[in-house]
Amino acid sequence: MPELSYILRRLGYAILTIFIIANINFLIFQLVPQALLNINPVYFFVPASAGSSWPPSLILQVESTLGLNQPWDIRYLKYIEAMFTAHFGYSFQAGHQPVSQILAEYAPRTILLISTVLIASAITGSLLGAKAAINRGKLDKLLQLTSFSTFSLPDFWIGLMLLFLLSVKFHLFPISLSTAETTPNGSYTGLNYVIHLLWAMVLPWVTLFIVTFGSYLVIVRNTMINVLAEDYIRMAKVRGIPNRLILRKYAMRNSILPVISTLGIQLAKTLTGAVIAETVFSFQGLGYTLFVSIENQDFPTVQAIFFIVAVLVVLGNLLVDITYSMIDPRIRFR
């Protein structure tokens, strides 16, 4: 187990990062628009039409939680407090739902989507990368070309092709999450719901997988080529250790370390991809909701999703750091 002090240090760093991101949010949505463009920050939390469509108590509540009509320093403190206590205000869209409720509904789907994709593509990519490094030749060329193609193709293009072929043409998958969830008699519940949710998740999952696994392949390939030329590998060969064992115990272990250390960056990239994949397949997760909220200028939801998405990356990074320190003890003493 990694030392507690290390974990605490990483945790402190994560909280600091989240705090800074909350500040960036405040800058984007309150300070800069007000200071440079004279836009009333109330605009970002209470819609212009609220007078007729929102109950007065709701408006009052939002204004007092966020200190909307007060000087910027008080507003700043209240804003940071609200971000850390998940008081994101109320959606501008019909029903003025609390944004935290929207997040609670949609975030788990996105977390499920990206975490499984991240793990699956990291493992697949690493294994293929190792294969490429061991078989420098045709297979290596082919795998490299494959990963370069996945970097070059627009993710929504891949998604739309899959959507057209598998959903529209051959009706193998639902064209959106809501069509998958609803029956003529209403929505599915219980296990049936989960099955249909997963069914609708297949295509966005595959799209995200296609656009992400290539980076791991390239990283592991390049690292492993170097590792295989190291003295300790040569030494192991001289000692007559079976090739299989050398690859698994000596080469592979050292080659996947850079994969783990880039997982944080990959997580941010995967989330970017999730916005597209969820939008293409109308899969109501954070990405899709972000897109819809931006189209509807639903600022409270946009702010909250933007914040939460960054928080997810930070937490993912924290998890990665702790895992990394378990695998590679050297990191703890850096």
Added chain:
Amino acid sequence: MKILKNKTALTGFGIILFFSIIAVIAPALTPENPVNSIGLASPLSVPAWATVFPQYRSLPPNMQYIHGGGFTSATELSTWGFSPANNTPIDGTTGIRYEWVNPSASPANLNAPSLKIIIPPSMSMGGTTLTLTTEFTYKYSPPHRFITGFELFIANTTTTQIPLTITIAGPSGNYTLLQQTILTNRNTWIRISADSASEQMIQQVTPNNPLAQVAPIVLGRAGNYSLSLTIVVPEGAGPTVVYISSASFYVYGSVYGVLGTDDQGRSVWSQFVYGSRTSLEVGLLAALLTIALATLVGVTAGYYTGIVDEALMRINDILLSIPVLPFLLVLILVIDISNVKIDLNDLIILLIGLLGWQVYARAIRSQSLSLRERVYVQAARTLGVKPRVIIRRHIIPHLTGLIFALLAQAVPTAILLQAALAYLGFFDPNIFSWGRMLGEAQAYVVSPVSGFVWWWFLPPGVAIALVSMAFILIGNALNEEFNPKLRERT
């Protein structure tokens, strides 16, 4: 330079050169405006060459079905039938005459060749009815739209109402396309025209169904059609002279140009060609900005080390944890509502350039860290050379290879991000990019009604992939050349 011997890198250069040439000579490749030229052919027309495939073989092209579009020469008169015939006496007096006049003789300075009809005064009930008829063969599947029309000049000493009618007869029935009354003696040319997509014609052909498509009804079957213009000179009108300078029956085709048309009948080829400009421009400019920033940050952190390095890398890490696309969307949204006057395309270039430097800065930093420990750099430092000079003389030159490799990696990233934004609906409405094409085509790709609009959806996707791939291959080759660790090892 070893890179010039690298086959894959050369392929990459070839692809980029190809698209750069297309971007540069765009106006020569396509006369149409990609944004404004609406209705060049029917919406979602397939490319002209696609007619080699059986399912598209019978689709009509854009075509004028009246020979010469009117009366360009005296011989055109023979392609028309006239009733009453030439020189037929009206009311037993002078005969009606049809003759061709050259441009200089046309009235009201039109200066176009025309048909001149001289009609003597009529005393009989109902006046004189004359009909001009021409025949054409339509041999395709029903079209989406047609327009027919005539340009006339009617001279009469008195002011008289003259009814005009355009009718068509053919294998799918007889239809009146237009009924219109014009006043004589206005001393101007008058254009009468009937568009199959117009409310008037729908009212005329299918009075009971205001949503009907007229063109497929009127030209429902392949065969011979005859188009007639009927002019009634009423009883009591004095001698009348009618000039007709043009006659047209134009069918908007369902096949068009190199890459067909989009949902508004605009040329996909012109969008593709001009789109290459935008995509390359966005890719290169944004990547240059990104790498410039990354170099600034990376070299500063790597050379000065210590607290500067620590601070910059912390900022770097924090910015890395914000996913780029949501960040871009949020910034565009806030800038959009702020009424900042900035060209959207420039804004996108700027934002993509400003947001993506973190990963590259890391690479440049670690290279700078090792460069600063080289003996000659240490020597320079000992001699008291200013850091700025050292960075300029000894650090940056040794980073060139890496910088170019990173630049090649940053271009496809920028192109793909711009495409993603365009797909989500954030694009400059005045210009086309490959991403915008994909964004506009996507609704039709997944619509079961239109079928797969491959001519519209595939080319921009393939082009983006090819250009991105080209830059990635070059970047990879540069990386292998300047990063000794990756060279072939045995």
